[in-house]
Amino acid sequence: MDISTIMFYVKMWAIGILFYLNAVLCNTVNNFVYDSNPSVALLQKYIQINTTTYNNLDKAVTFWTNLAAAQGVEIKKYVYKPNMPVLVLKWPGTNQSLPGIMLNSHMDVVPASEQDGWLYPPFAGHITQEQDRKIYGRGTQDMKSVSIQYYEALKRLKEKKISLLRTVYMTLMPDEEVGAEAGMLSFLPSQEFKAMNVGFELDEGGALNVPMIPVFVQDKVVWQIQVDCHGVAGHGSSFQPTNATATGKCHNVVTNMFAFRDEQYPLFASAPSNDSSGYTSVNLNRVSGGTANNVVPNVVSLTFDIRPSTKLNEDKLQQMLEEMVYSAGDNITITYISKNPQSPATMANSTNPFWNAIQSAATDLNITLVTAVPPGSTDARHVRLAGVPAFGMAPQRNTPTLLHAVNEYLGVNTFLSGIDFYEKVIKNMASVPANLARNPSSYLYNTTIG
Ligand SMILES: [Zn+2]
Incomplete structure (x- = not known):
């Protein structure tokens, strides 16, 4: 072995060591950022499955099937x-005859595109490296984080061998996201739901930049109406009375x-930030019609999104809306795109053991x-509305509300x-004894007046 061969091996060895160290260091950094905590890594993996509404959900189904198998729990599709x-x-709870607890979350997310100005690709689950780490991505707030939190909490309870009285x-x-x-x-x-x-029920809440967790006791419902106004069509130079x-x-x-x-609007402006029950929001979100710049259109459509005050009686609201529309002229029609019945509120006081x-x-x-x-x-x-009391929560204190927004993130x-x-x-919740709990629907109450 001559000196140049020895030098060659020494060099190769040194380069090898460098590559090795580089790999170790990179891995360490990657491990630190991405994998240092298995719960965070799991959330990241879930964010990376693009579940935008109408996308194929097969990957999400596989993800949850694997997680169920890892815990040895039953999964039904x-x-x-x-x-x-x-x-x-x-x-399963130790007393399966008792009404169970349902932890609900949704798999779908609203669309997100890098072109909208995301700092990181919205389906990468990028984790920032500063001291106060954040995970960015569509669904970090709404609401993949909550799904993983439910799962990880149940996993811990199982690992600690804490048995649940009620089935969860x-x-x-x-x-x-679309209704x-x-x-x-x-x-x-469904029969499947009845059999449960x-x-x-626990459902979704919202992030809030305050040091507390809001608990949604009721939701406003959605009414969307399309108003089609039909009138006299003609040449752009024709001149009909406005109301025709x-x-x-x-x-x-x-x-x-x-x-x-x-x-x-003044009712909204004076309402406390945690209580939107007392006002009805109205937005004109779409205006469509017309075929050419020099043709008077025969029909123009308006779409309104209305979120009724939870105090409003729905028959009275319908009557009021129809009066506002039909008094505007003849040949006007209303189509209800969405008209949810009012939904009751859940009691949030000491008479409710949950x-x-x-x-x-x-x-x-x-x-x-x-x-x-x-x-x-x-x-x-x-x-x-189906008679099961529910609260909505998201444990996202001191977090700006970024549901559906660009750069949605959650602090790690x-x-x-x-x-x-x-x-x-x-x-x-799973430990609430039978003798403390009443009939589930007795924790619900109607808030409409008249
Ligand atoms: Zn949501």
Whole structure:
């Protein structure tokens, strides 16, 4: 072996060591960022499955099937509409005759595109490296983090051999973001749901940049109407009376609807931030019509999104809306795109042992809860309407509200402390003894007046 050969091997060895060190260091960094905590890694993996509504959910089904298998728990898949699977994981209680606890979350997310200005690709689950680490991605707040928190909390309880008195179900819905027709709305009337004998449901909440967790006790419902104004069509140079034209009639409709909107706005402006129950929001979200710049259109359509005050009687609201529309002229039609019946509220006081169970978990962890009625809605509105009491929560304190927004993220520590929260919440709720609990629907109450 001559000196140059020896030098060659020495060099190769040195380069090898460098590559090795580089690999180790990179891995260490990667491990630190991505894999240092298995719960965080799991959330990241879930974010990386693009479950935008209408996407194929097969990968998400496989993800949850594997997780169920890892815990040795039963998973059922029900499909009510093509490509819209509903998943149910079951942690059996020691007394399966007692009404169970349903932990609901939805698999689907709203669309996100890098072009909208995301700092990191929205389906990468990028974790920032600063001291106060954040995980970015669509679904980090709404609501993949909560699904993983439920699962990790149940896993811990199992590892600690803490038995649950009541059966706990994790339900994973498709189609929440566009109205739940193929998800919760199909699931609730099913035999499968009835057989679960659910006594209480937890559903989604929202992040809030305050040091407390809002608990949604009721949801506002969704009404969307399309108003079609038909009028005299003609050449762009023709001149009809305003009230005979489609646009003139639409103008009248808009005037009436906006007068109502202006009545409601001060109620919104003076409402406490956690209570949207007292006002009806009205937005004109689509205006369409016309075929050419020099043709008077024969029809113009308006679409309004209305979220009724939870105090409003729905028959009275319908009557009022129709009056505002039909008084605007003849040949105007209303189509209800969405018209959810009002949904009751869930009692959040000491007479409800499930509320006490959550409250005591929060007290143990020094967390303040605040009851809330959000301006929007979740699947829980359908669940309450089906007679099952429900609270909506997201353990995302001190977090800007970024549901559906660009650069949706969640603090890694916030995510991890949410697992501690659910561990206690689930343990307490599943331990509510039979003699303390009343009939589930007795925890619901109607808030409409008249
Ligand atoms: Zn959501």
